[in-house]
Amino acid sequence: MPISSLFISIAFLATGYGMLMTYIGLYLKQAGLSEIAIGVINSAFFLGALLAAVFSQKVIVSVGHARSYSAFSAIMVMAFLGHTLHYNPWFWAGLRLMSGFAFYALLIVLESWLNEKSSSADRGRVLAVYTVVFFMATAIGQLILGLDVSSHVVFVLGSVLVLASLFLVAITRISQPQLKPFERYSLPKVLHIAPLALVGSIIGGFFVGGFYTMMPIFVLNAYQQQSVVAAFMAITILGGLLAQWPVGSLSDHYGRRKLLAWAGLFSFVICLLLALLASQTWLFYLLGFLLGTSLFSIYPLSVARANDRLDDSKDLVEISRSLLFAYGIGSFLAPLILGAILGVSGSLFFAVLALAALLLGGIAIGRLCPSGGAHC
Numbered sequence: 001m002p003i004s005s006l007f008i009s010i011a012f013l014a015t016g017y018g019m020l021m022t023y024i025g026l027y028l029k030q031a032g033l034s035e036i037a038i039g040v041i042n043s044a045f046f047l048g049a050l051l052a053a054v055f056s057q058k059v060i061v062s063v064g065h066a067r068s069y070s071a072f073s074a075i076m077v078m079a080f081l082g083h084t085l086h087y088n089p090w091f092w093a094g095l096r097l098m099s100g101f102a103f104y105a106l107l108i109v110l111e112s113w114l115n116e117k118s119s120s121a122d123r124g125r126v127l128a129v130y131t132v133v134f135f136m137a138t139a140i141g142q143l144i145l146g147l148d149v150s151s152h153v154v155f156v157l158g159s160v161l162v163l164a165s166l167f168l169v170a171i172t173r174i175s176q177p178q179l180k181p182f183e184r185y186s187l188p189k190v191l192h193i194a195p196l197a198l199v200g201s202i203i204g205g206f207f208v209g210g211f212y213t214m215m216p217i218f219v220l221n222a223y224q225q226q227s228v229v230a231a232f233m234a235i236t237i238l239g240g241l242l243a244q245w246p247v248g249s250l251s252d253h254y255g256r257r258k259l260l261a262w263a264g265l266f267s268f269v270i271c272l273l274l275a276l277l278a279s280q281t282w283l284f285y286l287l288g289f290l291l292g293t294s295l296f297s298i299y300p301l302s303v304a305r306a307n308d309r310l311d312d313s314k315d316l317v318e319i320s321r322s323l324l325f326a327y328g329i330g331s332f333l334a335p336l337i338l339g340a341i342l343g344v345s346g347s348l349f350f351a352v353l354a355l356a357a358l359l360l361g362g363i364a365i366g367r368l369c370p371s372g373g374a375h376c
Helices: 004-030 035-063 065-082 089-116 123-145 151-171 187-193 195-213 215-223 226-254 256-277 281-295 298-313 316-344 346-366
Strands: none
Touching: 004 035, 004 089, 004 123, 004 151, 004 195, 004 215, 004 226, 035 065, 035 089, 035 195, 035 316, 065 089, 065 151, 089 123, 089 316, 123 151, 123 226, 123 298, 195 215, 195 256, 195 281, 195 298, 195 316, 195 346, 215 226, 215 316, 215 346, 226 256, 226 281, 226 298, 256 281, 256 298, 256 346, 298 316, 316 346
16 A cells, blocks of 8 residues: 655655754854753753653554644644744753654654554665655755744744644545554563664664754854755765665665664764864765765664564554654763763764764674574
């Protein structure tokens, strides 16, 4: 059954998400807040993500995917428009928490819906298309940001895009997943069954959360131009976009573990080069493109890895919820850690990311267990 309406809905949602994630950090920086304060406010978005992983499932199970998507979209629009009412850093932190809860609850709905329509044989390609659509739309959001539009326009436009996404889901003819009683999966249980998927989700969240929240601040500090920020963000996302289909296909053929090892080690090398060599803008853009090819592959590969291990459970919502909770942990920690690092020394920014990437690469190569058993 065609799932194009879900992909288009994802595109609208991600365009608004990408635009606002970058814009809010830049706005707060230009308003005079410190990097640490910006990191704390941005971390509220991912605290909302963690709450979504805990509480959104009850709504989805109670009312179904389509109706829960409507409810979470309404929360997200209220949070977006709330930014236009009053500027106060702590008030905005509360709105970031609301929008983070809504956005990640929407992702749980969409990812579990897509998982239900795919199998182990083609799940890597389906999730690759999902990621391509997501990051292409996010890159478009960066280009809109490059137009230097006013703050009210950004928040209103973001709300319009979320409502467009809701419209497509509301009229879709795609059957909703059958929600049956299921066995709960705690993080320790998922760690036992699919440890690499869980660790990959945490590190993938750290990379992506750091990229969208604190990378714009790093680039603005280094180059003092919002146009450079928008260009770098869009180029890096483009690298991730172009890598998704070949990475997904290769993972279907060679296995998720090998591709996760590549993503970690390649990201490690590129982060070191960014820390040491990126003094010229063109080189900065090139290395950003290469970084995007690996860092944006980590989470979808982890999701595919977990679903391969847990396919027999048919508990699609709980699988997505557990991995998204792990992803949210990494994303929550990223602005706090990287904000503190930027407050001390910008030169250490990419060194921290390199260490996270090396950790993933080492774990993937070692399979987390010496025996190389089936659950590694």
